[in-house]
Amino acid sequence: MKKLWNVAVVGATGAVGTQMIECLEERKFPVGKIKFLASVRSVGQVLEFNGKPVPVEELKHDSFEGIDIALFSAGGARSEEFCPSAAKAGAVCIDNSSAWRMDPEVPLVVPEVNPHALAGYRKKGIVANPNCxxxxxxxxxxxxxxxxxxxxxxxxxxxxxxxxxxxxxxxxxxxxxxxxxxxxxxxxxxxxxxxxxxxxxxxxxxxxxxxxxxxxxxxxxxxxxxxxxxxxxxxxxxxxxxxxxxxxxxxxxxxxxxxxxxxxxxxxxxxxxxxxxxxxxxxxxxxxxxxxxxxxxxxxxxxxxxxxxxxxxxxxxLRKGAATNAVQIAELLVEEYLK
Incomplete structure (x- = not known):
């Protein structure tokens, strides 16, 4: 049986976040549990994933227990604040902001171009998605x-x-x-x-x-x-x-x-x-x-x-320039590294 992975989408109600959700569905990423996180303004909204309703929860430092992969698209400030918490909880963060891109200990990955660089995620538990x-x-x-x-x-x-x-x-x-x-x-x-x-x-x-x-x-x-x-x-x-x-x-x-x-x-x-x-x-x-x-x-x-x-x-x-590239990184992670 194919292994399933618990995924969090941070910034789920934004333009890129909604595309991340669509890409996970379209590409049939092996999701077990999914969690949608956003600011307190979005709490109460209900989104769908694979035809099932999923309530939006407030992004907090303790939101990542049991999460394997966290897709972030909530802006640089939130990524700087919450990616370390997610990584500490055991999740691999794939961040769409500019916060971590030039950090020498964080790989900046486009799967068609430099897939080998993804191995560097172990240093901080973070992978950066490049600029669109x-x-x-x-x-x-x-x-x-x-x-x-x-x-x-x-x-x-x-x-x-x-x-x-x-x-x-x-x-x-x-x-x-x-x-x-x-x-x-x-x-x-x-x-x-x-x-x-x-x-x-x-x-x-x-x-x-x-x-x-x-x-x-x-x-x-x-x-x-x-x-x-x-x-x-x-x-x-x-x-x-x-x-x-x-x-x-x-x-x-x-x-x-x-x-x-x-x-x-x-x-x-x-x-x-x-x-x-x-x-x-x-x-x-x-x-x-x-x-x-x-x-x-x-x-x-x-x-x-x-x-x-x-x-x-x-x-x-929003697709290859952000959401699709992030999901492709997640696919490469589970295929090559998180077995």
Whole structure:
């Protein structure tokens, strides 16, 4: 009989938390007991898991007794506070926030890219889920790096509002309705109106002029790829509900032709090649929404450098960019380590 595992979803009522629950169901993760945890504001809500009602409980330090795996998506502050308690109780924490990503004793894992790094979970009982925009980029770049050794990345992102959570989804919906009906929109989540606009700011600015989101891509890429790849990023919030898009330019040590890149990506785990622009076939956010694969297309050589390549990379930020990646880590844990 297949072993069952007791799972807690922390931040269960949020945009990513609800997707985690769906992914556990869809992927038929071997759940024994499940517990939904959130802030006191959500206590009293009842969610479903595999057709059965599960009440939402308040997140407390003693919430993790008997839990094997805790999926966290409740923000960095709560992860910093409660992950150590969960680990002490014997649970392995898979955290979706930025709290633990750059901790040298916490593995930062994308199963298609660096599954071997997961072995490091034993140090603190915590595994970090990378930033959503980083995940889809490294999934697309890993086969190209293995073949041609990437030296430099220039990436511009076009990120959906769902990356900020349910309040941002509601804000875009309301602002769109207000503008279409000739009424002045209100902005509360973002510093400026997001409807029919693009905001070249995601998270706060650092002293170097980059945002924290941009620096996440720089630093996380190096840690995941285990290489000193020079990366520069510009991250933009766009009026799209679901799905992040990225323009990625790479320079490699060894030349990669367009034909070779397509060949490498065709067989890459977690990748779907959508690259027939003559027929209007290329990755779009609306096609990635609700999917777990990373879509790659618009592959072309950059003739301004000796070994340059351009790609367009799209993925559902709540799925592969967060919830699916976390559940994939849990699957790898029970297959390889928690037997």
């Amino acid at each position: 925009s980083t995940i889809q980029m490294v999934v697309a770049l890993k086969p190209l790096h293995d073949f041609g050794s990437i030296k430099r990345i220039v990436v511009s992102t076009y990120q959906a509002v769902s990356g900020t959570g349910n309040k941002a989804i509601d804000e875009l919906r309301k602002q769109t309705g207000e503008l279409l009906n000739g009424r002045p929109p209100k902005n509360e989540v973002y510093p400026h109106r997001i409807a029919f606009n693009c905001l070249p700011q995601i998270d706060s600015f650092c002293d170097n002029g980059y945002t924290k989101e941009e620096m996440k891509m720089v630093n996380e890429t190096r840690k995941i790829m285990e290489a000193e790849i020079k990366t520069t990023a510009t991250c933009v919030r766009v009026p799209v509900f679901y799905g992040h898009s990225e323009s990625v330019n790479i320079e490699t040590a060894k030349k990669i032709t367009v034909a070779k890149a397509r060949e490498l990506l065709e067989d890459a785990p977690g990748v779907e090649l959508v690259d027939n622009p003559a027929n209007g076939e290329y990755p779009m956010a609306m096609d990635a929404a609700g999917e777990d694969l990373t879509l790659v297309g618009r592959i072309r050589e950059d003739d301004t450098v000796a070994n340059g390549l351009n790609l367009w990379v799209v993925a559902d930020n």
